[in-house]
Amino acid sequence: MPKRQYDLIAFDWDGTLFDSTALITRCIQAAVADVGGTVPSQRDASYVIGMGLMQALAHAAPDVPPEKYPLLGERYRYHYVRHQHDLSLFEGVLALLADLKERQHLLTVATGKSRAGLNEALRSVELVGVFDASRTADETAGKPHPLMLQELMGELGVAPDRTLMIGDTTHDLQMALNAGCASVGVSYGAHEPDAFHALKPRHVAHSVQELRDWLLAHA
Secondary structure, three states: OOOOOOOEEEEOOEOOOEOOHHHHHHHHHHHHHHOOOOOOOHHHHHHOEOEOHHHHHHHHOOOOOHHHHHHHHHHHHHHHHHHHHHOOEOOOHHHHHHHHHHOOOEEEEEEOOOHHHHHHHHHHOOOOOOOOEEEEOOOOOOOOOOHHHHHHHHHHOOOHHHEEEEEOOHHHHHHHHHHOOEEEEEOOOOOOHHHOHHHOOOEEEOOHHHHHHHHHHHO
């Protein structure tokens, strides 16, 4: 077995472990329409995935006045909750996480979801106890600010050079860069991988199987 290079592996949630990118994009578009804003394109709506909810909605709907942001958030949650149980982990994720646990990596989640939203997702996919720690956008600074990763590293006592961030957006990879950590991008989520290379990920995986193979060989 190759020598372990990283003690802590931090995963983004939506679009990296959880197959939710298309639903989130549609919910953003529907919420903006509900409050009378200009509906963002699929590309613009998916770009904001990974940010904190209100930061994302404000970016996706620049013509919606700030006084309507609470309503915008309510409408997003309304549309998301109606379909959240239709979602699941990407195929192969459970086996990947089990392999990493067997190699004694510390596994964490660093996500733009809310704490309530992440807890619900963890219950719905039976992942309680798999992750050693997690941070959500509503309890610390949102991506790409490095605080989320810094808090996880501090809690678990791991240095930046022993930490690897895995995500499907430039926000994830920029956060890793800002925190002094290595990163791996995945191309099957919200952002096109052409934008990843400037952020110097160690690898870009095009499937969960490819991600697993790379991690077992290099992480």
